[in-house]
């Protein structure tokens with residue numbers, strides 16, 4: 177097994193006490209690992225830690241084998257992430273946004289145009305290649321952000337609730353794109369509230385509640401929703417007692 181991402185005892189507290197505590201988590205090459213939890217469980221906080229947007233108070237965090245504190249641009253160029261909101265320059269059209277994202281990741285100039293064409297086709301965005309991002313619908317902006325994160329075939333993909341604004345066609349396109357990346361050896365981590373959606377794609381499902389890992393779900397399990405609530409309930413009632 178090859179670690180694409182490994183968190184060991186990672187803790188980060190916000191002022192006021194919320195945050196994540198002693199989280200152990202890994203993402204392996206070739207897998208889609210899903211992080212599920214209720215609103216406020218700590219999914220976005222964990223993902224921000226994983227991509228260096230937040231620094232841990234304690235614990236170790238390795239991205240593609242390098243400590244997150246010392247990972248350089250070459251390492252980050254092999255990561256694709258969308259955390260919270262897809263980033264796009266409103267004045268620039270879809271194609272230019274994607275070309276810029278590719279340049280920022282150091283993709284050689286001759287490879288950029290075919291790469292952008294491929295991802296525009298993959299996420300059915302060709303109609304928006306010449307449309308400024310500010311005129312795109314929320315779902316198409318999300319497709320554009322996902323395209324920017326996936327186009328350079330990163331070795332590690334971290335997506336925070338990537339299906340939130342997508343229509344059913346977009347959800348299927350994203351699912352296929354992620355399964356293709358994983359089959360090619362990428363490690364994929366996605367957070368979601370949608371248990372059914374996650375069960376279709378994930379090889380592993382980790383449940384978090386109150387900033388802690390509280391258990392795992394079997395993607396092939398019969399009543400995944402029930403198992404999810406049982407885990408969350410057990411964790412929050414034991415947390416309330418302690």
Ligand SMILES: Nc1ncnc2c1ncn2[C@@H]1O[C@H](COP(=O)(O)OP(=O)(O)OP(=O)(O)O)[C@@H](O)[C@H]1O
Nearest residue numbers: 190191194195213214215216217218219220221222
């Ligand atoms: N900047 C911040 N300052 C203080 N507390 C914060 C901050 N950001 C998040 N929190 C708190 O940390 C906890 C975890 O939030 P986080 O956004 O990671 O949860 P989440 O699982 O992503 O939730 P959702 O599903 O609603 O997006 C919550 O209690 C939240 O209120």
